[in-house]
Amino acid sequence: MITNLKIKRFDGKNEKIDNFEIEVTDRTTLLEALMHIKDNIDPSLSFRVQCRSAICGTCAVKVGEKHILACRTKIKDLLEENNGEILVEPLSNLPVIKDLVVDQKIYLEKLKDVKAWFVPKEPFEPVYPEDLKKFDKETDCILCGICYSACPAFQSDKDFGGPINFVKVYRFWKDKNDALGDERIVLARENHITSCVHCKYCTFMCPKEIPVEQDITQIEFYGKQKGIIEDQQQGFGFGFGFNPPSF
């Protein structure tokens, strides 16, 4: 079938929407459609792609109110969800470099602020399957930036660490062989974990089904119990002036 794909373009100065008419099948993915356009219609179209199999996280874009991996999303499904009108846009909360390419440095750099790496404890304890289960989902994070893009907390706190950061905090905090322990909760506090508005968009949008908001809630709850995080401020509420998407 022939379908129209609208794509938001940016050349470094100006924005515009381009309309492309392409032929797709029921199995065509959004990434295949973008590649078809680049190879056959407009070679100047810019987007990111590497693995083409939902592993590297580079192809994340926005269509309507959803933030998705282009390589694993079918055009047919997007047409159904968006009443036949597909507008592909770059991720939000990140500067656009060109067309659908955003500057991922913003959230990748922030990972350093929470020491998003394993710090081995001495002596190393044996690891059993039940230990790994505690952070099994969190290890699936592919750093695609979708949760960062979907997060409304940046509207009220530009210094908010972002959902990715707190998934990493959770992953290493739950690892019994990580040496930092409660220092990870201190890092979460310093990265403004309490600015999370608990809207759950990060959880709804995560292509790896990581319970991001639940992880944040657990870190906050533990931190408050231990007196590491002050029991105050925002948290657990809405009303910060953001416009919630409808699902």
Ligand code: FES
């Ligand atoms: S191209 Fe790697 S996740 Fe889509």
